[in-house]
Amino acid sequence: MLRHALLAAVVAAGLSAPLAWAQAPTRTPSTQAQPASSAAQALHALFAEEWERGMRENPEEASWRGDKRYNDRWTDMSMAAIQQRMDGDRQALQRLKAIDRNALSEADRLNYDVFAWDLEKAVERQKYREYLRPISQRGGVQNAEGIAEVLPFASVKDYRDWLARMRALPALLEQNQALMREGIAAGNTPPRVLMERVPAQIQSQLVDDPTKSPFYKPFAKFPDAIGEADRVALQSEAKQVIAESVVPAYRQFDAFFKNDYLPKTRESIAAVDLPDGKAYYDFVARYFTTTNLTADQIHNIGLKEVARIRGEMGKVKAEVGFKGTLAQFFDHLRTDPKFFYKTPQELFTGYEAISKRIDPELVKVFKTIPRLPYGVRPIPDNIAPDTTTAYYQPGAVDGTRAGFYYVNLYKPEVRPKWEMMALSLHEAVPGHHFQFARGMELPDVPMFRRVGYFVAYGEGWGLYAERLGYDMGLYDDPYDRMGQLAYDMWRAVRLVVDTGMHSKGWSRDQAIAFFMDNAPKTRQDVVNEIDRYIGWPGQALAYKIGQLKISELREKATKQLGPKFDLRAFNDAVLETGSVPLEALEAHIDAWIEAQKAA
Known part of the structure; x- marks a missing residue:
């Protein structure tokens, strides 16, 4: 699924961040000293700008990262916004390719290669239109309140940001429905056997008492810094928003899902039965x-x-x-x-x-x-x-x-x-x-x-x-x-x-x-x-x-280093690159083995 669409669904479900981060480039500004060469300067400027774009366009990801600037909104899941994000990925790749890799240091060549690998895959996967399947049995807009697990709720503003997200939920549900309708038209739907699990998840949102809503949970307990008057006001507003906006929106979504979407999902479970499915699974x-x-x-x-x-x-x-x-x-x-x-x-x-x-x-x-x-x-x-x-x-x-x-x-x-x-x-x-x-x-x-x-x-x-x-x-x-x-x-x-x-x-x-x-x-x-x-x-x-690759590298290091092999040092070496493709990890460990031999 397109990185931005899947991230919104997964983060909303409160699932593990690796689930979300696996989908496309993770962008953050460089913390290195200002690079000396013009190529390095351009590279690190691209890193910084793409990180800011990622946070701005993916508010749930920003919340996961501890960036509170966008805690009052959801990711825009309209087709226009999705297209804009896909265009942004292609433009970022073009900018990256315009940078002379040979003019970079060894460390920055690795940075370049990792960033390029991720961007290339993000652009390649666009044609499979995964965003037309925005929810799964493991998460999606049906349990959007899951993002609250990582929100601070330390100040009145934190609660007001959550109220703003609650008010914006009907629009997010409508956007998801539009994607799902397009998925039906394109024959790009999830397997029915999985979607049959979803109505029970939606049901948890259909409450008569607003205080029983999963969205109300943050208002059941306040930090000492928030006074009694503010607590009463926030609780009252939360009950109103849940009763007048959140629950009615979910009731409409429930009817759409049961009557319009579920019957049109596919009976097949195989990825090869999706549009261009064999290429997609490969x-x-x-x-x-x-x-x-x-x-x-x-x-x-x-x-x-x-x-x-x-x-x-x-x-x-x-x-x-x-x-x-x-x-x-x-x-x-x-x-x-x-x-x-x-x-x-x-x-x-x-x-x-x-x-x-x-x-x-x-x-x-x-x-x-x-x-x-x-x-x-x-x-x-x-x-x-x-x-x-x-x-x-x-x-x-x-x-x-x-x-x-x-x-x-x-x-x-x-x-x-x-x-x-x-x-x-x-x-x-x-x-x-x-x-x-x-x-x-x-x-x-x-x-x-x-x-x-x-x-x-x-x-x-x-x-x-x-x-x-x-x-x-x-x-x-x-x-x-x-x-x-x-x-x-x-x-x-x-x-x-x-x-x-x-x-x-x-x-x-x-x-x-x-x-x-x-x-x-x-x-x-x-x-x-x-x-x-x-x-x-x-x-x-x-x-x-x-x-199997990490175990293979450990065996290689054990054999080549003999009595010099130190398991503690090897494990540190595996982690010291950060997350990289396996080919890059193998090159790093091979260099580490040679360095240990020389030492």
């Missing part, structure tokens, strides 16, 4: 993996990884003395009550305890620990049934908001304890929190490099971080080791089922069955995962491909 596979691997190559890599990990799982099954088949062991892991907490609060307390256990062990595998703290939060109730087990929300660029590890507490009876260690290593520390926090703290690089996000690098690092639990001594329980293998298998299965559904004619049920046959994740999670891959083609391919 594109997203290349885009998300930052490689030139074909769907067939990725599918075969997945099959080999599935076979390897099944062998490792068999060893754990034997270690714990389970006498049945691997399938029976999976069923045991999914159903035995000892593997589950009874209440959401117990599950949340368990996540907090695991995070505290991980923190002191990080020094075993890193020399550099990021300064930015992180916390643990529950995923909002209105999206929890339809989203993943957990996700990470990065902190604000200026350090005024910590990073947060969001965990799903819906149905604790399907959230096994044995998955919690690997999940926490991936989503919090040393996974995404280290990656984003370290990136923002990198010295002497432009800010777009500090906060950028390439999925193969970012999710590859998260999956690699799960395996660092062995180096930290955190997998002493064989069931926790089974959890790590289950998560490794989860990402291997993705390679098979994503390519299977989108390029090989697999059905949804076939993909669910393959997943259930090869991983002990519960059916609730498996169905949500499969639906995520259907709705977001190609993204799930990046995790395993990225992990």
Whole structure:
């Protein structure tokens, strides 16, 4: 989906920022000293101007970044504004190509290449018109209040900005409807099996009591700095806006969705059935993996990884003395009550305890620990049934908001304890929190490099971080080791089922069955995962491909450096570039290996 359209939908849903940032260039002004050459000056001026354009045109992204200037508005989702943003991307690429790359320093050539890669992909994907599918089962305008999770609500102005956004919501809903109608006309719609989840999400907005609206939540609690008179006035105004604008707009949207849109969505789940679908799936596979691997190559890599990990799982099954088949062991892991907490609060307390256990062990595998703290939060109730087990929300660029590890507490009876260690290593520390926090703290690089996000690098690092639990001594329980293998298998299965559904004619049920046959994740999670891959083609391919590359580079460094190899230094080296395509990461690590040899 076009970066700006998807970002608006995803941020509105309160989902993980990587989901949004994966779509196109992240632009921030350079914090380097004024470059000396005219080429470098032009390059850094472009970085700064594009960042400002990105914030101005994407208010939700600005809010995510901690930039409060546009907190009173939504992204303009009219066709005219979308076209203007696409034109802006093409013009930025032309400006970039006019800069003499050979006149730049080595560091700025990397900046140039990363920026060019992202801009080229943003322009290439325009022809697929992803903005005609502005909502998904995982988020969109149906839960636009999710952006409030990252807003400060520290002053009266913060609340008035939220009131302004609430008043502007009917126009945003109308713009989304116009895009969806155009999508129907163009045959560019999401699969019906996913859209059938959306009416229940819209239903949460259809309240008779304004104080029960998700949009009212910020008004239920005020900071001490806001006086009683202002509190009463703000609450009164909020109730009025919700009753007179927000709820009626959602009632109209609900009728449109049920009567006009849902019946016209497509029965097919495959990306190849979209307009120019084969080229589209080839594109997203290349885009998300930052490689030139074909769907067939990725599918075969997945099959080999599935076979390897099944062998490792068999060893754990034997270690714990389970006498049945691997399938029976999976069923045991999914159903035995000892593997589950009874209440959401117990599950949340368990996540907090695991995070505290991980923190002191990080020094075993890193020399550099990021300064930015992180916390643990529950995923909002209105999206929890339809989203993943957990996700990470990065902190604000200026350090005024910590990073947060969001965990799903819906149905604790399907959230096994044995998955919690690997999940926490991936989503919090040393996974995404280290990656984003370290990136923002990198010295002497432009800010777009500090906060950028390439999925193969970012999710590859998260999956690699799960395996660092062995180096930290955190997998002493064989069931926790089974959890790590289950998560490794989860990402291997993705390679098979994503390519299977989108390029090989697999059905949804076939993909669910393959997943259930090869991983002990519960059916609730498996169905949500499969639906995520259907709705977001190609993204799930990046995790395993990225992990395999980082693991390959670690093995290369171990062999070439021998006794000189330092795991802590290697892990720091992987993170010190910020997020980059895998080819750039490999070049960096190759240079790091040579530097270690020379040292």
